[in-house]
Amino acid sequence: MKFDPRTKLIMVFSLSTLAVFVIDIYLLLVVLLISIVVSNYFKENWDFLKRTKKFITLLIGIVLIQSIFSPAGEILLSINNFTILTTGGLAKGIRVILRMLIIIISATIMTGSSPREIIQALIQWKVPYEIAFMVSLSIRFIPILGEEAKDAFTAIQLRGVEIDKLNLTKRIKIYSYMFMPVLSGVIHRAKELSTSLEARAFRAYPDRSSYIKLELARKDYLIMFVSTLFTISILGIYIIMG
Amino acid sequence: MKKAYRDNEAFIEIKDLTFSYKKSPVILNNVSISFYKSEITAIIGPNGSGKTTLGKLMSGILSSEQGSVFLEGTNIKGITLGNIGKKVGYLFQQPERQLFNPTVKEEIGFAHLFMGEPKDKVDKKVSKIIEELSLQGLENSSPYKISRGERQRVALAAILINEPSFLILDEPTTGLDMIKKDKLSEILKNLQQQNIGMVIISHDKSFIKSNADRTLEVSGGEINEV
Ligand SMILES: Nc1ncnc2c1ncn2[C@@H]1O[C@H](COP(=O)(O)OP(=O)(O)OP(=O)(O)O)[C@@H](O)[C@H]1O
Numbered sequence: 381m382k383f384d385p386r387t388k389l390i391m392v393f394s395l396s397t398l399a400v401f402v403i404d405i406y407l408l409l410v411v412l413l414i415s416i417v418v419s420n421y422f423k424e425n426w427d428f429l430k431r432t433k434k435f436i437t438l439l440i441g442i443v444l445i446q447s448i449f450s451p452a453g454e455i456l457l458s459i460n461n462f463t464i465l466t467t468g469g470l471a472k473g474i475r476v477i478l479r480m481l482i483i484i485i486s487a488t489i490m491t492g493s494s495p496r497e498i499i500q501a502l503i504q505w506k507v508p509y510e511i512a513f514m515v516s517l518s519i520r521f522i523p524i525l526g527e528e529a530k531d532a533f534t535a536i537q538l539r540g541v542e543i544d545k546l547n548l549t550k551r552i553k554i555y556s557y558m559f560m561p562v563l564s565g566v567i568h569r570a571k572e573l574s575t576s577l578e579a580r581a582f583r584a585y586p587d588r589s590s591y592i593k594l595e596l597a598r599k600d601y602l603i604m605f606v607s608t609l610f611t612i613s614i615l616g617i618y619i620i621m622g
Numbered sequence: 623m624k625k626a627y628r629d630n631e632a633f634i635e636i637k638d639l640t641f642s643y644k645k646s647p648v649i650l651n652n653v654s655i656s657f658y659k660s661e662i663t664a665i666i667g668p669n670g671s672g673k674t675t676l677g678k679l680m681s682g683i684l685s686s687e688q689g690s691v692f693l694e695g696t697n698i699k700g701i702t703l704g705n706i707g708k709k710v711g712y713l714f715q716q717p718e719r720q721l722f723n724p725t726v727k728e729e730i731g732f733a734h735l736f737m738g739e740p741k742d743k744v745d746k747k748v749s750k751i752i753e754e755l756s757l758q759g760l761e762n763s764s765p766y767k768i769s770r771g772e773r774q775r776v777a778l779a780a781i782l783i784n785e786p787s788f789l790i791l792d793e794p795t796t797g798l799d800m801i802k803k804d805k806l807s808e809i810l811k812n813l814q815q816q817n818i819g820m821v822i823i824s825h826d827k828s829f830i831k832s833n834a835d836r837t838l839e840v841s842g843g844e845i846n847e848v
Pocket residue numbers: 527643644646649667668669670671672673674675676715
């Protein structure tokens with residue numbers, strides 16, 4: 381079944397709103413489960429799991445940092461009087477992770493729509509064409525940026541920089557060097573793009589006509605209604621209960 | 623074309639290699655080929671045939687599940703990129719992807735300084751290479767604000783400071799005028815005399831003719847001697 385990109389946008393918006401406002405860990409887990417099911421339904425593959433696997437060390441790091449700097453509750457683990465893990469800190473860390481996962485996974489719902497559809501969705505929501513176009517451009521450039529960053533990262537290692545042998549400060553410094561080629565690539569591309577937009581008379585007329593017209597079906601309305609209602613009621617309960 | 627003497631051992635050996643990018647058709651299909659340090663090998667082939675891909679596989683930038691690549695007899699998967707870089711210099715088709723510093727001079731010495739080599743030693747090496755590649759006068763310019771040909775030479779200089787024994791150059795003649803091309807030929811000849819092996823990926827027939835000892839064509843997933 382094909383859904384309108386606007387329906388998907390509403391779902392992403394609902395899920396990420398919940399991710400930000402919900403505090404209860406079990407409820408966050410439920411939201412995460414819903415995101416996984418929905419995203420899986422729209423994409424029909426589990427690629428994102430492979431991608432999140434790379435973040436595991438980062439996630440564990442976040443838990444530890446949260447736990448070390450905001451200890452609360454009972455002590456679970458400490459070395460020489462230095463508290464590393466507390467129940468409160470652990471809960472905080474898990475919350476951050478769940479939130480990140482929900483936002484990342486729910487965003488993958490959009491990947492099923494083409495950039496052109498997303499522009500059209502935004503336009504029909506009265507977002508100015510210029511802005512919608514820029515949004516879609518940036519979506520399209522993400523994979524290219526990724527490839528450039530990957531090339532820069534390999535290139536810097538091929539220069540003889542052995543990343544594994546570096547200490548943390550130097551490692552961070554290396555990442556800052558990597559921005560140079562990526563940034564220069566972005567600026568270069570932006571310049572070329574603006575020239576070519578000028579050359580094709582972008583914005584020459586105030587109104588644009590469009591071949592594609594999105595129409596919301598009954599199922600779209602239904603899903604939009606359900607996700608909005610769900611989000612609002614949970615937020616409502618939270619506000620009433622304090 | 624002159625027939626070069628081959629020492630019996632391949633410097634880079636590709637064995638039964640099959641490669642495809644995610645969700646794309648097979649680009650190299652079960653290829654086996656050896657590259658020798660004693661010769662300059664040219665790789666030609668139509669756009670999109672997989673020349674750059676082959677170069678990246680040879681230098682460990684890309685790797686494949688099917689088949690293997692050996693660098694001096696060692697499987698390249700077991701060598702870190704940092705160590706590969708000490709033996710194999712790789713010039714990207716887009717040299718700006720391998721430039722990280724605000725000035726040419728810093729760019730060339732950067733990795734060595736970063737890994738903790740003393741500054742005066744690095745400076746000496748840098749000035750020597752600047753002279754070798756005729757980059758005098760550009761020392762303090764930004765690598766992003768010089769001409770493409772100059773940028774390519776800066777990237778090459780930054781590779782050569784590692785004293786690699788093998789070079790993989792991806793389209794090094796793109797955008798060079800006749801004089802710059804001759805200059806590049808001269809540099810490459812000079813490097814060959816220092817016993818540095820080379821693979822040149824190029825469309826430039828005349829450049830290949832005057833520089834390469836051996837030509838391979840990549841097309842339809844296969845590699846053939848021409
Ligand atoms: N990162 C990538 N992901 C997916 N496909 C890719 C990627 N890089 C290259 N390809 C595809 O692989 C094929 C071979 O690309 P490659 O860059 O090796 O060709 P090439 O022979 O170097 O071409 P050119 O002469 O234009 O430099 C092309 O069809 C290209 O579209």
